[in-house]
Amino acid sequence: MEFLKMHGLGNDFVVVDEITNPSLANQSLPELGRKICDRRFGIGADGLVLLLPSSKADFRMRIINSDGSEAEMCGNAIRCVARYYVEKYKPTKRSLAVETLAGIIKPEVLENNLVRVDMGRPILKPQEIPVAVEEEPVNIPIEVLGQKFYFTAVSMGNPHAVIFVDSLAKIELEKIGPAIETHPLFPRKTNVEFVEIENSKKVKVLVWERGAGATLACGTGASAVVVAGRILGHLTEAVEVILPGGSLFINWNFGESVYMTGPAEIVFRGEYYL
Numbered sequence: 001m002e003f004l005k006m007h008g009l010g011n012d013f014v015v016v017d018e019i020t021n022p023s024l025a026n027q028s029l030p031e032l033g034r035k036i037c038d039r040r041f042g043i044g045a046d047g048l049v050l051l052l053p054s055s056k057a058d059f060r061m062r063i064i065n066s067d068g069s070e071a072e073m074c075g076n077a078i079r080c081v082a083r084y085y086v087e088k089y090k091p092t093k094r095s096l097a098v099e100t101l102a103g104i105i106k107p108e109v110l111e112n113n114l115v116r117v118d119m120g121r122p123i124l125k126p127q128e129i130p131v132a133v134e135e136e137p138v139n140i141p142i143e144v145l146g147q148k149f150y151f152t153a154v155s156m157g158n159p160h161a162v163i164f165v166d167s168l169a170k171i172e173l174e175k176i177g178p179a180i181e182t183h184p185l186f187p188r189k190t191n192v193e194f195v196e197i198e199n200s201k202k203v204k205v206l207v208w209e210r211g212a213g214a215t216l217a218c219g220t221g222a223s224a225v226v227v228a229g230r231i232l233g234h235l236t237e238a239v240e241v242i243l244p245g246g247s248l249f250i251n252w253n254f255g256e257s258v259y260m261t262g263p264a265e266i267v268f269r270g271e272y273y274l
């Protein structure tokens with residue numbers, strides 16, 4: 001199986017183009033995802049990303065986390081597959097429509113390996129996120145491992161629990177992350193973002209991803225952070241989200257789509273023996 005190894009700010013993916021020759025049709029994707037993403041016995045990645053034919057978009061993207069679970073959307077991956085698609089198929093336009101489980105997402109490939117993505121509108125209704133609360137899911141208290149946090153839940157097609165803290169230095173991500181990811185309040189589990197505010201235009205974020213653990217960056221997570229930050233009145237329309245792997249630039253106005261701009265890099269091409 002031919003693949004490309006790509007990443008967005010160090011959130012790395014094995015990208016397989018199934019548009020012309022669907023070689024994985026009869027594979028179990030969860031099992032294949034776990035094997036390919038294993039950093040010792042496989043290629044090693046945060047996720048396996050497939051490009052597939054689509055009847056309602058330029059192509060379809062599927063994202064399998066390293067634990068084998070399938071996610072509705074992935075911000076860093078969609079930048080990667082958009083750049084790949086434009087360089088491989090040389091379409092007349094650099095703005096694409098990509099079918100995902102979160103709906104049609106629209107990336108635009110810019111110069112110098114940057115991609116700007118219309119991420120669609122955030123989902124804020126508890127039952128659609130989903131999060132098991134009746135009220136508006138803003139500043140909801142949650143206690144894990146003897147520590148109390150307040151989260152704001154936002155979906156970008158995939159669920160996020162955004163937690164603003166005074167200092168990221170005190171966050172024990174490997175302990176607290178999984179405890180919130182798998183908390184009963186989240187019927188489909190959740191991604192978790194811890195946020196330290198520098199100012200209304202700049203935040204620092206640590207991410208614990210559903211089905212992938214601590215990653216260097218999360219595009220849907222950065223988007224959810226700015227939505228939550230604006231709802232809480234902490235952030236302006238245009239925000240730099242500083243992640244361990246680098247910065248994503250997010251724009252959001254109430255009632256509109258979230259826009260995310262960031263890099264997409266190709267590291268190597270390879271052949272995996274199924």
Ligand SMILES: N[C@H](CCC[C@H](N)C(=O)O)C(=O)O
Pocket residue numbers: 011063065070071072073074075076077158159191209210211212215217218219220221
């Ligand atoms: N682990 C995530 C999917 C990948 C999201 C992240 N890598 C991004 O860039 O948005 C989930 O299960 O919702």
